[in-house]
Amino acid sequence: DGGITQSPKYLFRKEGQNVxxxxxxxxxxxxxYWYRQDPGQGLRLIYYSQIVNDFQKGxxxxxxxxxxxxxxxxxxxxxSAQKNPTAFYLCASNSGKQETQYFGPGTRLLVL
Amino acid sequence: DAKTTQPPSMDxxxxxxxxxxxxxxxxxxNEYVYWYRQIHSQGPQYIIHGLKNNETNEMASLIxxxxxxxxxxxxxxxxxxxxxxxxxxVRSRFNDYKLSFGAGTTVTVRA
Numbered sequence: 001d002g003g004i005t006q007s008p009k010y011l012f013r014k015e016g017q018n019v020x021x022x023x024x025x026x027x028x029x030x031x032x033y034w035y036r037q038d039p040g041q042g043l044r045l046i047y048y049s050q051i052v053n054d055f056q057k058g059x060x061x062x063x064x065x066x067x068x069x070x071x072x073x074x075x076x077x078x079x080s081a082q083k084n085p086t087a088f089y090l091c092a093s094n095s096g097k098q099e100t101q102y103f104g105p106g107t108r109l110l111v112l
Numbered sequence: 113d114a115k116t117t118q119p120p121s122m123d124x125x126x127x128x129x130x131x132x133x134x135x136x137x138x139x140x141x142n143e144y145v146y147w148y149r150q151i152h153s154q155g156p157q158y159i160i161h162g163l164k165n166n167e168t169n170e171m172a173s174l175i176x177x178x179x180x181x182x183x184x185x186x187x188x189x190x191x192x193x194x195x196x197x198x199x200x201x202v203r204s205r206f207n208d209y210k211l212s213f214g215a216g217t218t219v220t221v222r223a
Contacts, residue, residue, distance in 0.1 A: 004155075006155075031209075033209075033210075040215070041215065042199070042212070042213030042214050042215060042216065043156070043211070043213040045209075045210045045211075048209050048210070050209070056209070058209075058210065059210075088153075090155050090156070092155075092211075100146075100158050100161065101158070101211055102158060103155035103156045103157070103158075104155050105154055105155050106153070106154065106155045108153070
């Protein structure tokens, strides 16, 4: 099946620890995105990448880092600098400018 | 991006049509209206989008007023599985990189 996969479904982070969330797509999409969602609120853009080896900060990039070494993969690292990381993280992709974004199932990150 | 206004919640009877309103009075000529929905603890699901003409697909119909200041998403025969938060989003044709999600409308379909 074509689609976007995110893993793990749930992730636990200890204080001061970096964690990496996986996002993979087999849709041959050029652009990929990471959003954060807090309870009862809409999505906020963290980072996006429109092409391999290039990415841009979104509205809330502080405390996060990304890489885009392969077209199908866009991992997000939540660093220890992110003081309030507990949230639902969503990855999305689309085939290019003006095209519809499609979302993965999400990863819920909890701080122990 | 233009802002949208949606009612916070609405109920619908199973098997009946659900009509979800959205106001976007400051929309510009190069902005589309998109609808997504999010079932609890899942990623948002694309439903439909349009520029100025009415649109229909297998999931829903989108009715956009002639002045484009408002639109209505119609779920023709609501089922319990349609219970979700529905987001109306206005998106520029030329500024693709972000979707701006508001709080949406929580739709509860009741048996």
